[in-house]
Amino acid sequence: MNLFGRLLTLVEPNYPDWFIREQDPERLIFFSDAVFAIAITLLVIDIGVPEVPATQPNAMLAEELLALLPQFVSFGLSFLAIGTFWLTHHRLFTYIESCSRRLLSLNLLFLLFVSLVPFSSALLGRYSGRRLVVIWYACHMAIAGMMLLGIWYYTTEIKDLVQPAIDTRAVQYIGRRVGAVPMVFIVSIGISFLSIRLAEASWLLLIPIHPLISLSGFDHPRRERQ
Amino acid sequence: MNLFGRLLTLVEPNYPDWFIREQDPERLIFFSDAVFAIAITLLVIDIGVPEVPATQPNAMLAEELLALLPQFVSFGLSFLAIGTFWLTHHRLFTYIESCSRRLLSLNLLFLLFVSLVPFSSALLGRYSGRRLVVIWYACHMAIAGMMLLGIWYYTTEIKDLVQPAIDTRAVQYIGRRVGAVPMVFIVSIGISFLSIRLAEASWLLLIPIHPLISLSGFDHPRRERQ
Amino acid sequence: MNLFGRLLTLVEPNYPDWFIREQDPERLIFFSDAVFAIAITLLVIDIGVPEVPATQPNAMLAEELLALLPQFVSFGLSFLAIGTFWLTHHRLFTYIESCSRRLLSLNLLFLLFVSLVPFSSALLGRYSGRRLVVIWYACHMAIAGMMLLGIWYYTTEIKDLVQPAIDTRAVQYIGRRVGAVPMVFIVSIGISFLSIRLAEASWLLLIPIHPLISLSGFDHPRRERQ
Amino acid sequence: MNLFGRLLTLVEPNYPDWFIREQDPERLIFFSDAVFAIAITLLVIDIGVPEVPATQPNAMLAEELLALLPQFVSFGLSFLAIGTFWLTHHRLFTYIESCSRRLLSLNLLFLLFVSLVPFSSALLGRYSGRRLVVIWYACHMAIAGMMLLGIWYYTTEIKDLVQPAIDTRAVQYIGRRVGAVPMVFIVSIGISFLSIRLAEASWLLLIPIHPLISLSGFDHPRRERQ
Numbered sequence: 001m002n003l004f005g006r007l008l009t010l011v012e013p014n015y016p017d018w019f020i021r022e023q024d025p026e027r028l029i030f031f032s033d034a035v036f037a038i039a040i041t042l043l044v045i046d047i048g049v050p051e052v053p054a055t056q057p058n059a060m061l062a063e064e065l066l067a068l069l070p071q072f073v074s075f076g077l078s079f080l081a082i083g084t085f086w087l088t089h090h091r092l093f094t095y096i097e098s099c100s101r102r103l104l105s106l107n108l109l110f111l112l113f114v115s116l117v118p119f120s121s122a123l124l125g126r127y128s129g130r131r132l133v134v135i136w137y138a139c140h141m142a143i144a145g146m147m148l149l150g151i152w153y154y155t156t157e158i159k160d161l162v163q164p165a166i167d168t169r170a171v172q173y174i175g176r177r178v179g180a181v182p183m184v185f186i187v188s189i190g191i192s193f194l195s196i197r198l199a200e201a202s203w204l205l206l207i208p209i210h211p212l213i214s215l216s217g218f219d220h221p222r223r224e225r226q
Numbered sequence: 227m228n229l230f231g232r233l234l235t236l237v238e239p240n241y242p243d244w245f246i247r248e249q250d251p252e253r254l255i256f257f258s259d260a261v262f263a264i265a266i267t268l269l270v271i272d273i274g275v276p277e278v279p280a281t282q283p284n285a286m287l288a289e290e291l292l293a294l295l296p297q298f299v300s301f302g303l304s305f306l307a308i309g310t311f312w313l314t315h316h317r318l319f320t321y322i323e324s325c326s327r328r329l330l331s332l333n334l335l336f337l338l339f340v341s342l343v344p345f346s347s348a349l350l351g352r353y354s355g356r357r358l359v360v361i362w363y364a365c366h367m368a369i370a371g372m373m374l375l376g377i378w379y380y381t382t383e384i385k386d387l388v389q390p391a392i393d394t395r396a397v398q399y400i401g402r403r404v405g406a407v408p409m410v411f412i413v414s415i416g417i418s419f420l421s422i423r424l425a426e427a428s429w430l431l432l433i434p435i436h437p438l439i440s441l442s443g444f445d446h447p448r449r450e451r452q
Numbered sequence: 453m454n455l456f457g458r459l460l461t462l463v464e465p466n467y468p469d470w471f472i473r474e475q476d477p478e479r480l481i482f483f484s485d486a487v488f489a490i491a492i493t494l495l496v497i498d499i500g501v502p503e504v505p506a507t508q509p510n511a512m513l514a515e516e517l518l519a520l521l522p523q524f525v526s527f528g529l530s531f532l533a534i535g536t537f538w539l540t541h542h543r544l545f546t547y548i549e550s551c552s553r554r555l556l557s558l559n560l561l562f563l564l565f566v567s568l569v570p571f572s573s574a575l576l577g578r579y580s581g582r583r584l585v586v587i588w589y590a591c592h593m594a595i596a597g598m599m600l601l602g603i604w605y606y607t608t609e610i611k612d613l614v615q616p617a618i619d620t621r622a623v624q625y626i627g628r629r630v631g632a633v634p635m636v637f638i639v640s641i642g643i644s645f646l647s648i649r650l651a652e653a654s655w656l657l658l659i660p661i662h663p664l665i666s667l668s669g670f671d672h673p674r675r676e677r678q
Numbered sequence: 679m680n681l682f683g684r685l686l687t688l689v690e691p692n693y694p695d696w697f698i699r700e701q702d703p704e705r706l707i708f709f710s711d712a713v714f715a716i717a718i719t720l721l722v723i724d725i726g727v728p729e730v731p732a733t734q735p736n737a738m739l740a741e742e743l744l745a746l747l748p749q750f751v752s753f754g755l756s757f758l759a760i761g762t763f764w765l766t767h768h769r770l771f772t773y774i775e776s777c778s779r780r781l782l783s784l785n786l787l788f789l790l791f792v793s794l795v796p797f798s799s800a801l802l803g804r805y806s807g808r809r810l811v812v813i814w815y816a817c818h819m820a821i822a823g824m825m826l827l828g829i830w831y832y833t834t835e836i837k838d839l840v841q842p843a844i845d846t847r848a849v850q851y852i853g854r855r856v857g858a859v860p861m862v863f864i865v866s867i868g869i870s871f872l873s874i875r876l877a878e879a880s881w882l883l884l885i886p887i888h889p890l891i892s893l894s895g896f897d898h899p900r901r902e903r904q
Contacts, residue, residue: 037260263486489712
């Protein structure tokens with residue numbers, strides 16, 4: 001158990017027998033889903049309806065709608081990011097069977113970053129061509145993705161909260177899938193120094209990334225679980 | 227399996243035995259319901275409270291409230307549209323028993339259009355008399371409706387994710403019910419070139435459409451399922 | 453079965469055997485709860501944070517906060533109203549066991565009025581002293597309450613969707629409890645012609661109304677259920 | 679049973695046999711979770727995207743983002759507060775097994791304060807250096823925390839709605855955990871007269887408070903349950 005593991009189990013007291021109870025993660029899942037759903041639906045609020053006087057022709061309204069394109073792109077990208085986080089969370093919690101208070105707190109910390117997405121998304125829609133904003137957005141998503149990886153690490157390596165029957169190869173493989181998402185965003189920070197547009201475009205890798213990992217990854221289980 | 231079917235199963239890798247798992251669509255349903263509920267409740271935000279100085283009589287306030295009529299009509303129509311999508315989704319997922327990752331993604335894509343409804347609804351409330359906006363709204367709803375049809379097609383024809391006991395006639399009949407909703411919106415685009423108001427009024431067909439299909443459709447099962 | 457009942461069952465086709473299915477109202481309950489929760493939480497959006505320059509003393513900020521009192525009162529009243537609707541809905545659906553498509557539609561119509569509460573609440577907060585607004589608010593809540601009564605009537609008298617073991621006295625007694633809520637609002641419309649403030653105050657009757665009905669009502673079951 | 683207990687059971691009628699029913703708190707939990715999730719996700723709305731003209735350099739945008747720091751701090755603190763309430767609520771309802779109408783009402787009152795958090799959070803973000811606002815915020819959170827303590831008291835002491843097997847020491851210990859949260863806020867009101875910043879910083883005690891109580895509290899069960 002390395003430093004990160006030690007940190008996670010710090011000040012965890014020895015609970016007496018009458019207190020410890022294995023908990024079903026059902027309510028954690030429910031609460032997370034609600035936060036995901038609200039964050040993903042609040043994204044639309046940033047796309048304001050354009051104001052065109054009644055005397056102006058349709059052509060001008062069409063132009064104004066086209067001018068909303070950066071907002072729609074930002075909406076789409078953030079929908080994709082939250083959607084990917086949700087799919088990953090969904091995947092992890094088909095394996096996680098029980099729930100400690102530490103896991104609840106870790107998950108809350110992850111949700112803090114999910115609930116902040118509408119802000120970063122609005123920032124990206126307003127200033128999509130600026131490197132500063134692209135890096136901000138990529139860092140935000142990379143941190144959120146790393147939190148999910150931390151949850152997977154905590155539930156499989158630190159505490160044994162997953163199904164006993166889970167295969168070592170599945171643990172590793174899922175870890176790679178979870179880690180691929182923040183990796184895309186971290187790499188895009190580097191790309192942003194070459195081209196800002198290319199960095200934004202690279203986020204679309206989230207769409208094929210999981211099937212790609214599946215295609216490449218199944219034949220090379222790297223180590224057995226101890 | 228036609229082109230659409232091929233597209234849907236593209237790059238679907240052969241998962242090894244230790245990975246495949248049938249999943250319960252419960253969490254998908256839950257998440258979808260939350261998005262439906264938030265989108266339908268956010269519609270009200272677009273109806274702003276009128277500003278009338280305290281010295282003005284009630285008559286002026288009443289006038290201002292009447293001036294909100296287009297917003298209320300747009301609210302009502304979008305409530306009807308999302309409500310119809312919810313009822314249809316509800317219907318489909320009483321038959322769908324298991325859940326693949328592809329289905330999760332398809333459903334997310336459908337929810338993207340649901341979560342955008344508050345924008346199109348606000349647009350319609352602000353510019354209800356313009357053909358451009360009526361066509362935008364009709365296209366938006368038609369696409370969302372087609373996504374549901376795609377989900378039904380995917381779960382019954384491409385993958386067998388529905389209950390084994392489901393009758394072929396039920397599959398066809400439900401398909402017709404699902405398809406009727408985008409059909410109403412597609413036809414209304416044509417109507418909008420005759421009369422914009424008539425196109426908007428035609429959307430009210432969503433209210434009786436399902437009972438009408440039931441009355442007409444039960445006696446003519448067209449083909450047996452292979 | 454009277455006119456209202458006939459209307460409710462109009463154009464209900466004879467579904468073939470392969471189509472009819474008793475449905476669990478679980479998803480209806482879930483969706484309703486989400487709409488209740490969102491509507492009740494959106495109420496807070498109407499209470500805007502006051503703007504006081506940094507150079508002004510605390511006393512001025514305190515004054516501005518006090519000036520928000522009508523908004524807080526309106527928030528509290530609307531919270532009470534939605535809370536009462538939720539409690540009533542909760543009560544009804546402990547008895548309702550199965551679910552028809554008609555019931556889904558009726559429930560959606562009820563939720564339309566629930567989702568509109570934030571608008572009427574903001575209106576009341578902005579114009580609390582005006583009779584027009586008090587009547588608007590009372591009508592809105594009375595209609596929503598009547599919808600719940602309609603749901604109870606539909607599930608017990610038109611269709612038999614409640615638990616078979618339910619006592620006739622319970623059906624009547626719950627009907628009176630459900631009906632008491634819109635009654636309070638209807639009576640308050642009359643009161644508003646005497647005093648607007650008294651009409652608003654009368655809505656606080658929602659707090660003790662259910663215990664009061666319980667105290668008065670248990671000894672007089674009026675008729676047996678046929 | 680003291681005064682508070684008497685007050686809580688006042689005007690609770692003797693329900694006849696055909697009416698009383700033990701209820702599962704599932705729907706209460708669900709509704710509460712939805713309110714928690716919405717309140718916690720609405721916090722982000724108060725962080726407005728800064729407006730910087732397109733001609734200005736990135737440095738100015740960075741400055742504007744830094745100027746949002748008080749809003750982010752307020753967001754973080756309110757996320758922590760609602761998160762702590764959620765964890766506590768979660769803990770209580772692993773023990774609470776059944777549900778009375780009174781409990782539903784108490785819980786609704788608690789949720790009223792939860793749903794108001796976005797307002798107080800925005801107030802704190804806008805006026806973080808003012809004692810008036812710090813006291814307002816601390817009072818708000820203290821009241822919400824006391825409501826949770828009231829729920830625990832009601833379900834364990836007034837009515838027996840918890841699991842029969844629950845240990846007396848667990849009842850007391852959980853009571854101390856629940857009570858610690860409002861205690862932090864009450865003490866911070868005193869601290870605010872020494873230093874406003876210190877009072878705000880003291881709220882961070884919410885993070886380690888529960889493990890600290892666990893470390894100190896397990897060996898001294900103070901009294902046996904009667």
